[in-house]
Amino acid sequence: MTIGFELIKSDAKSHARRGRLATPHGVVETPAFMPVGTAATVKAVKPDDLTNIRTQILLANTYHLFLRPGHEIVREAGGLHTFMHWDGPILTDSGGFQVFSLGHINQISEEGVSFRSHIDGSPLLLTPEKSMEIQEALGADIIMAFDECTDYPADHAYTREALLRTGRWLERCAAAHKATDRQGLFGIMQGGMYPDLRKESAQIITQMDLPGYAIGGLSVGEPKEVMYEILDGCTDLLPENKPRYLMGVGSPDAILEGVARGIDMFDCVLPTREARHGSVMTSSGPINIKNAQYTRDFSPLDAECDCYTCRNFSRAYLRHLCKAGEILSAMLLSIHNIRFLLKLTEEIRAAIEAGDFGDYRREFFAKYYKTIVE
């Protein structure tokens, strides 16, 4: 199989698992966090800097690359790996989520979704077949099925309609997927906030033997407790011997809670988006570097961090850059924030291996969120 998954260790007291995902461009140790390179670039971070902070795998967005520069150009460039100079594993989403969140939708039909580009207003159509064509041109190691992600809140009837359509679209994706020798197709579970619909969606997508399964339609506006409750019932519905990917989730608490519930893969724009606004994750909790209290703080962002930013610059300097609107601020804070989540997953992996995941999770919450969890 193009994509392999090996389960190395399961936690005794939670659903946390330590695994290893094999892709054509290398191995990904799981649980893993995937930085997001929307338009074939992780915003404000060079590929060599991503390697230096031990990034394992990147995510890129089909919708954005379809619109600009166009998948044919990426194909001619030799695929996304060559185009963006990233030789490690890449996952592309299907464009589904972005069509629904960014595009101006004209019509959702059985065929697909017709919409207008958020860049130039041009009319476009995405279908399961088109998504496969684009993702094949992009050439990522892992590609995602074209799905309909329902809003929050959405009623039961519509949510069911959407998950059933997502199931039919998955069959069309699998039929249209040609580059099976170099790309693995993951299916996406929908079903919104309805446990019965999550179950129905899981039954549909797991009827097909795919190399991995994702949980979509969470972190779409619902309270976190609702997300965790739904997640509680979700992971058991998916095969144990396949990787499980929780789409669009990447806050430290959601990563820990996701891992505890059996999730192996995460992605989120949070570390880079927050960095551009001066918001920083540190081992003793989140801070905003623009705060006046850092004016004369010559200590590193996070004394426990090993990233380029923390090894070489002070909070006072980073605050200055941020206040002055300097690009270097976004660069240095993005490096740190991504490294923070990568380090979190490294520590989670070590804790699962050592049988200490429960303690690690409790200690992290106490230190980062100043919160005691059960």
Added chain:
Amino acid sequence: MTIGFELIKSDAKSHARRGRLATPHGVVETPAFMPVGTAATVKAVKPDDLTNIRTQILLANTYHLFLRPGHEIVREAGGLHTFMHWDGPILTDSGGFQVFSLGHINQISEEGVSFRSHIDGSPLLLTPEKSMEIQEALGADIIMAFDECTDYPADHAYTREALLRTGRWLERCAAAHKATDRQGLFGIMQGGMYPDLRKESAQIITQMDLPGYAIGGLSVGEPKEVMYEILDGCTDLLPENKPRYLMGVGSPDAILEGVARGIDMFDCVLPTREARHGSVMTSSGPINIKNAQYTRDFSPLDAECDCYTCRNFSRAYLRHLCKAGEILSAMLLSIHNIRFLLKLTEEIRAAIEAGDFGDYRREFFAKYYKTIVE
């Protein structure tokens, strides 16, 4: 002496010189180009990337750092070298030029210049003594005298008044300059576009035995031929055994013409400013990467360049980033443009050493500007 200068070789057919400038933070081979780090950061380039492209010395702006974050904070940080994590030589300008170009001037008096901050409108006063105090706090290896840079055009009478004041201010700078063990003070020649005034200014500033001399008040809006004509008469007015710095100049042609006239040091925001607009210098001439002709151009920006950008990315990718407004575009193009000017000065140094400067200059113009020079 804190700043040493050794003349290694002089060109037989021009005034070009190959030299070596010794500073407390290391040696600078001349002719040298100094990238500009206005607010204690070369815009969009990390210090390690500056080292990778063989940057020798950086320039930082006293005016900007005085306003934000304030020189006292930089002093508390341990000086600019520590604050911005640059362990090589640094030169700071005096703030004079920026006060005149960016500040809202209230009054120029014998004491100094009172102005309002371009950031928050607060009333401020810069004097020769204040400039020395700020530059001592910043802690650069080379500091510049506080001068009055006249506009173009300016009449003879006012230009003379300004250069005489600049002469008196230089004496006050020298008297106020305390950290002579770790900082060298350069004087600045003014005199606008008047050869007689350039001569008078040179006589005044060279009466003091300073470790280096700069030519100010050029590239302020005058035609390039006028600048070269003035420059023709300028360098001979300065001591042969001291470095000569042409302030604010950094286009490839001006560097070559400056070197031919005996200039050793250059600085300019051009490579980084142009990069942020997609303008790129290449060995076969300038291009704008946003141009549609690069949509499917999978060759490097400049096949003759050894920088990170040219080794790893295509024009098509860089165009995509630029069109998409991605920060990575400014980062990668800035690295290249700075490297282009550093490489130009490396080649100039090699050509002077080999006795080929005249040929190098002619060939560069033919290739870059498609122009034949005498």
